Amino acid sequence: MKLQQLRYIWEVAHHDLNVSATAQSLFTSQPGISKQIRLLEDELGLEVFARSGKHLTRITPGGEIIIREAGEILRRVEGIKKIAQEFSNQRQGDLSIATTHTQARYALPPIISGFIESYPDVSLHMHQGTPMQISEMAANGAVDFAIATEAMELFNDLIMMPCYRWNRSVIVPKDHPLAKMDELTLEKLADYPLVTYVFGFTGRSKLDEAFQSEGLTPKVVFTAADADVIKTYVRLGLGVGIIASMAFDPKADPDLVALDARKLFRPSITRIGFRKGTFLRGYMYDFIERFAPHLTRERVDEAVAHQGSRSEIEELFRDIELPTY
Secondary structure, eight states, rough: OOOOHHHHHHHHHTTTTTTTHHHHHHHHHHHHHHHHHHHHHHHHHHHEEEEEETTTEEHHHHHHHHHHHHHHHHHHHHHHHHHHHHHHHHTEEEEEEEEEEHIIIISSHHHHHHHHOTTTTEEEEEEOOOHHHHHHHTTTTSEEEEESSSSGOOOOOOEEEEEEEOOOOEEEEEEGGGGOOSSSSSHHHTTTTTEEEOSSSTHHHHHHHHHHHHOOOHHHHEESHHHHHHHHHHHHSEEEEEGGGGGTTTTTTEEEEEEOOOOTTTOOEEEEHHHHHHHHHHHHHHHHHHHHHTOOOHHHHHHHHHHTTTHHHHHHTSSSSOOBO
């Protein structure tokens, strides 16, 4: 059994059983991958993949377990490499982050700019996706950090730490009736068609909860994952926009007005998460603290020590006044 063979079955499983796509991503040949998988299956006496002719059709029940264990082995190998790199060159390596458009576009640019300036020899990779995709990437070790508001609590393999609170703004053209009202209420907002985030994105659940608690049914006519897209359709007159307050820039959006909606919706908390057992290099601690200054190395290590209990981790940060955006 070879590490290369374990890598191949893991990658094939995560490329929708497409051996050709796997070969391209690993810069190797399709026949070479197929041969090594067959050799591994012969050695194990078990098919990892079921086949129809030359095509892989599904992962066998035994293959599911083997692939899961292969992933654990590969992650441990990567951990060993990180330990060696930390002691051989503390300022060189890789850092991969998965996050949403809102975080990538509005919260992270100054953090990443400063980080790259301090660590020019660290290759930084950013992946964008849905909160569920982001959490899955961190849980299976495909990325080092996940930064999101939704979905991470669904994954028990993640250590999650709170970074900051944020709330929403209602976005309308300057001549819109809501812009002239003295006080914004949910009842008034419910009278208009709404343009906001897709469910499961950027605190959307808090928005729905607020309307439901008042017995109101909002008229959501358009949803998107991208705040800039939402603003575009507000400009087209499709409806009233509800976005994260950080996504509104008076200089970039001079034709729109942002109405404070903090009294209408409960704040959301953005968290940073990483897989249990991850070896954190020095620059990884530094990135976390740059993004959330209260998450010092000591506090992160304390959270890691409580990794078996999510409630204990939450308790560690209960008395900390999180920044609000």
